[in-house]
Amino acid sequence: MSELIWAEEALRKVIEKERAVVKRNYDKLPYTAVNHVFDDKSKDNVCWWTNGFYGGMLWQLYRETGDDEFMKAAERVEEKLDANFLDYNGMDHDSGFKWLLTAVANYRFTGNDKSKNRALLAAANLAGRYNSKGKFIRAWNDWGDGRDTRGWAIIDCMMNLPLLYWATETMDDPRFSQIAENHANTAMDSFIRKDGSSRHIVEFGLNGEGFIREHGGQGYAEGTAWTRGQTWAIYGFVMSYIHTKNEAYLKTAMRVADFFVEHIPESGLIPVDFMQPEEPAYEDSTAAAIAACGLLHLAEEVQGAADRLKYQTAGIKLLKTLTNERCDFDPQHDDLLINCTAAYHDKEHHFPIIYGDYFYIEAMLYLLGRGEYLW
Ligand code: GLY
Numbered sequence: 001m002s003e004l005i006w007a008e009e010a011l012r013k014v015i016e017k018e019r020a021v022v023k024r025n026y027d028k029l030p031y032t033a034v035n036h037v038f039d040d041k042s043k044d045n046v047c048w049w050t051n052g053f054y055g056g057m058l059w060q061l062y063r064e065t066g067d068d069e070f071m072k073a074a075e076r077v078e079e080k081l082d083a084n085f086l087d088y089n090g091m092d093h094d095s096g097f098k099w100l101l102t103a104v105a106n107y108r109f110t111g112n113d114k115s116k117n118r119a120l121l122a123a124a125n126l127a128g129r130y131n132s133k134g135k136f137i138r139a140w141n142d143w144g145d146g147r148d149t150r151g152w153a154i155i156d157c158m159m160n161l162p163l164l165y166w167a168t169e170t171m172d173d174p175r176f177s178q179i180a181e182n183h184a185n186t187a188m189d190s191f192i193r194k195d196g197s198s199r200h201i202v203e204f205g206l207n208g209e210g211f212i213r214e215h216g217g218q219g220y221a222e223g224t225a226w227t228r229g230q231t232w233a234i235y236g237f238v239m240s241y242i243h244t245k246n247e248a249y250l251k252t253a254m255r256v257a258d259f260f261v262e263h264i265p266e267s268g269l270i271p272v273d274f275m276q277p278e279e280p281a282y283e284d285s286t287a288a289a290i291a292a293c294g295l296l297h298l299a300e301e302v303q304g305a306a307d308r309l310k311y312q313t314a315g316i317k318l319l320k321t322l323t324n325e326r327c328d329f330d331p332q333h334d335d336l337l338i339n340c341t342a343a344y345h346d347k348e349h350h351f352p353i354i355y356g357d358y359f360y361i362e363a364m365l366y367l368l369g370r371g372e373y374l375w
Pocket of ligand 1: 049156218228342
């Protein structure tokens with residue numbers, strides 16, 4: 001399609017860049033880049049929740065180019081994650097982020113039995129975090145700061161559920177997807193507000209008492225709309241719909257997407273929180289990239305032409321803005337997406353984060369009718 005020439009051109013630049021990046025970065029688990037050089041979480045936190053994203057990027061690039069160097073580096077990322085399995089506290093609800101993009105991808109593309117084994121171990125551990133009376137998956141482990149997180153679930157977990165759907169599909173054993181669906185149902189009821197926005201953290205009673213309260217998380221404050229959280233909700237509910245065909249998940253994704261689309265600023269640049277003060281104008285490019293993935297997938301799933309156009313148009317606007325204003329295509333620089341922010345109240349803002357790069361590439365490939373659905 002001639003109107004997507006800009007996207008083809010951007011992807012060409014991404015591939016040229018990433019060919020140079022992987023040569024310098026075989027054997028790393030990057031989270032951010034300092035002076036345009038990737039750091040390496042295998043040195044200080046091999047269990048960090050983002051450690052699968054570089055592997056996912058490499059699989060996407062391998063499938064696009066057939067270049068073995070990408071595959072070898074992706075396999076190395078997966079092997080490095082094995083250390084997680086020996087650290088009980090290093091295993092939390094983010095197993096989906098870590099192993100869907102690495103071991104599950106490898107198993108899907110190569111049939112590697114070791115990868116299947118890793119992914120099943122991760123899925124079983126994730127299932128073990130389920131609170132059967134509260135019908136939610138516990139998010140984090142103890143942080144050592146005195147806060148009791150046993151009843152905490154977070155909206156981000158919607159993105160980890162596909163690991164459970166995959167386990168059920170692979171083992172023909174419904175236990176995993178039963179847990180995923182119960183969690184998704186709880187999230188629908190307890191995270192999504194009347195206006196369509198999503199809470200970040202909800203605390204539940206440990207013995208089936210239900211919703212206790214919401215907590216402020218990575219956004220501006222309790223009761224506000226952390227943008228990345230909104231995108232986890234949009235894309236996460238679309239994913240649950242894709243795996244289950246439960247229309248309620250699709251409708252929920254649409255409600256959050258409508259809230260998100262209504263709040264996209266004219267500039268197309270996404271703030272860290274839709275309810276943050278005007279100044280400082282903190283932004284988060286990762287939220288834009290994840291939203292683009294969610295909105296483009298949602299556009300494919302909805303029935304009405306007007307809704308399809310609305311979500312497609314918004315997704316393309318976000319990607320065009322990132323491409324023109326927030327991508328560093330320099331092959332000498334390891335980082336791709338700039339102006340990412342992990343959390344509103346962190347000391348640091350506007351730096352590269354690896355999942356921004358992953359979701360930008362995934363979205364661009366999807367927009368062009370290519371790429372792999374690794375979820
Ligand atoms: N899952 C944590 C985050 O989005 O920062």
